Amino acid sequence: MSVEPDPRVVEGLDAWEGLTALQQPQWPDRAELRRVRDRLAAVPPLVFAGEADALRAQLAAASRGEAFVLQGGDCAETFAESTADNIRNKIKTILQMAVVLTYGASMPVVKMGRMAGQYAKPRSSDSETRGDVTLPAFRGDIINGYDFTPEARTPDPQRLLEAYHTSASTLNLIRAFTTGGFASLLRVHEWNRGFTTNPAYARYEEIAAEIDRAIRFMAACGADVDALSAVDFYACHEGLLLDYERPLTRIDSRTGLPYDCSAHFLWIGERTRQLDGAHVDYFSRVQNPLGVKLGPTSTGDDAIALMDRLNPKGEPGRLTFVTRMGAGKVRELLPALVEKVTADGRPVTWVCDPMHGNGITSATGYKTRRFSDVIDEVAGFFEVHRALGTVPGGLHVELTGDDVTEVLGGSEEIDDEGLARRYETLVDPRLNHQQSLEMAFRVVELLRRA
Ligand code: TRP
Ligand code: MN
Numbered sequence: 001m002s003v004e005p006d007p008r009v010v011e012g013l014d015a016w017e018g019l020t021a022l023q024q025p026q027w028p029d030r031a032e033l034r035r036v037r038d039r040l041a042a043v044p045p046l047v048f049a050g051e052a053d054a055l056r057a058q059l060a061a062a063s064r065g066e067a068f069v070l071q072g073g074d075c076a077e078t079f080a081e082s083t084a085d086n087i088r089n090k091i092k093t094i095l096q097m098a099v100v101l102t103y104g105a106s107m108p109v110v111k112m113g114r115m116a117g118q119y120a121k122p123r124s125s126d127s128e129t130r131g132d133v134t135l136p137a138f139r140g141d142i143i144n145g146y147d148f149t150p151e152a153r154t155p156d157p158q159r160l161l162e163a164y165h166t167s168a169s170t171l172n173l174i175r176a177f178t179t180g181g182f183a184s185l186l187r188v189h190e191w192n193r194g195f196t197t198n199p200a201y202a203r204y205e206e207i208a209a210e211i212d213r214a215i216r217f218m219a220a221c222g223a224d225v226d227a228l229s230a231v232d233f234y235a236c237h238e239g240l241l242l243d244y245e246r247p248l249t250r251i252d253s254r255t256g257l258p259y260d261c262s263a264h265f266l267w268i269g270e271r272t273r274q275l276d277g278a279h280v281d282y283f284s285r286v287q288n289p290l291g292v293k294l295g296p297t298s299t300g301d302d303a304i305a306l307m308d309r310l311n312p313k314g315e316p317g318r319l320t321f322v323t324r325m326g327a328g329k330v331r332e333l334l335p336a337l338v339e340k341v342t343a344d345g346r347p348v349t350w351v352c353d354p355m356h357g358n359g360i361t362s363a364t365g366y367k368t369r370r371f372s373d374v375i376d377e378v379a380g381f382f383e384v385h386r387a388l389g390t391v392p393g394g395l396h397v398e399l400t401g402d403d404v405t406e407v408l409g410g411s412e413e414i415d416d417e418g419l420a421r422r423y424e425t426l427v428d429p430r431l432n433h434q435q436s437l438e439m440a441f442r443v444v445e446l447l448r449r450a
Contacts, residue, residue: 010258013249014246015281016281017278019276019281020278022278032157035157036160046116047261059265059289063350068109069110071397074090074425075426079163086402088173088177089402090115093399095111100204113235115237116171119163120237122240135153142241157243160243164244179230184228184230188208198411198434236264240269245260252287267290268291273293275302290310290320292319294322295324296325296329300336311346316347319349320349323351323381327357335384335388338385351393354374356428358374364416366419374407398431399431402432410432411434
């Protein structure tokens with residue numbers, strides 16, 4: 001049976017249009033934007049509302065310490081880089097991290113790719129100047145191109161359609177990989193092939209061998225090992241570009257309620273979480289599980305006000321706070337926030353983003369992060385939650401499946417000079433495959449103590 005939507009609910013979905021929406025492009029041609037939005041409103045949704053509900057239940061488990069969330073992927077996905085190899089390598093990296101965490105901490109891992117939609121970027125300035133030329137800043141492939149030319153940098157609504165199609169093909173491959181055999185635990189060794197000279201890989205091989213033996217033991221005992229062949233893998237991105245998120249919203253026929261069907265999980269960024277702003281209003285009206293990034297200037301009152309707007313009834317799994325304080329500040333700033341929210345009583349899932357509070361510029365001029373700072377913020381996050389008796393629920397990282405050199409340190413000891421070897425990111429520096437695995441091992445140690 002399908003439930004008719006309440007017309008007031010549908011009308012409310014456009015209330016954001018009357019509010020201030022930060023970080024949106026200046027579209028030169030509004031009529032074309034309108035046509036593109038109409039088209040997006042008619043295409044098939046990318047995810048099913050029931051999947052978003054399933055994820056919400058898993059996030060609720062994470063808020064109680066019964067699961068651990070792993071969100072990983074690019075800072076900014078690009079259309080050109082959305083190739084089979086890149087997608088496979090990222091999935092492999094996330095699966096390998098998940099294996100390490102599931103095995104090492106005996107904890108179910110909620111797997112989410114910052115993938116299949118992470119195309120829009122908030123920027124600190126609307127424009128960029130090189131020499132005597134000033135052009136609009138690059139805001140992500142869904143809006144404009146990275147090349148520093150007037151043609152590339154002019155916002156183009158057709159890019160919304162390209163984002164939709166790129167997202168659809170990425171999701172299609174994700175679904176094929178995660179349910180079609182590639183993600184089977186019987187293949188744990190194969191995910192590591194080609195990477196065996198590093199200490200993190202050697203450690204991974206040990207775990208893989210133990211898992212193999214355990215599976216063969218269970219199978220010999222007659223246990224049903226089918227559950228090991230596929231994984232639930234969810235897609236998430238920053239809910240930034242409302243001209244994209246609004247037309248991809250659908251009314252769920254089961255409940256009559258709206259879901260943003262561009263992804264399972266959306267988060268509101270640190271720069272767009274104003275209580276009276278368009279983003280908070282919009283996402284308060286859809287049923288997906290949501291995240292909000294909280295940086296060092298966030299207060300406990302901000303957090304409570306966000307709960308009032310985004311999860312007034314305190315539904316478990318609906319709201320995730322993704323904290324990004326910086327390694328030097330997390331121990332000092334996080335406790336007040338967590339205490340205030342805990343005293344409120346409505347549940348939230350706490351996730352640590354150890355990337356965005358730890359940006360630096362290398363001596364050689366690269367935008368980078370130190371692996372040691374990233375690890376230190378995660379450690380601080382666990383310490384704070386352990387001290388308060390609250391639950392460290394997950395990790396949100398920027399990573400790639402490749403051997404890039406964008407983050408300093410790790411067991412390969414990438415140094416200032418080493419960054420030049422393979423620095424490919426368009427926006428923020430990402431953990432490479434090996435640093436990602438190393439991170440998973442460190443988190444296991446922390447989870448065992450938590
Ligand atoms: N389906 C289980 C899970 O998602 C087991 C599993 C299969 C798994 N493949 C995996 C776990 C890859 C981690 C990584 O937990
Ligand atoms: Mn980033």
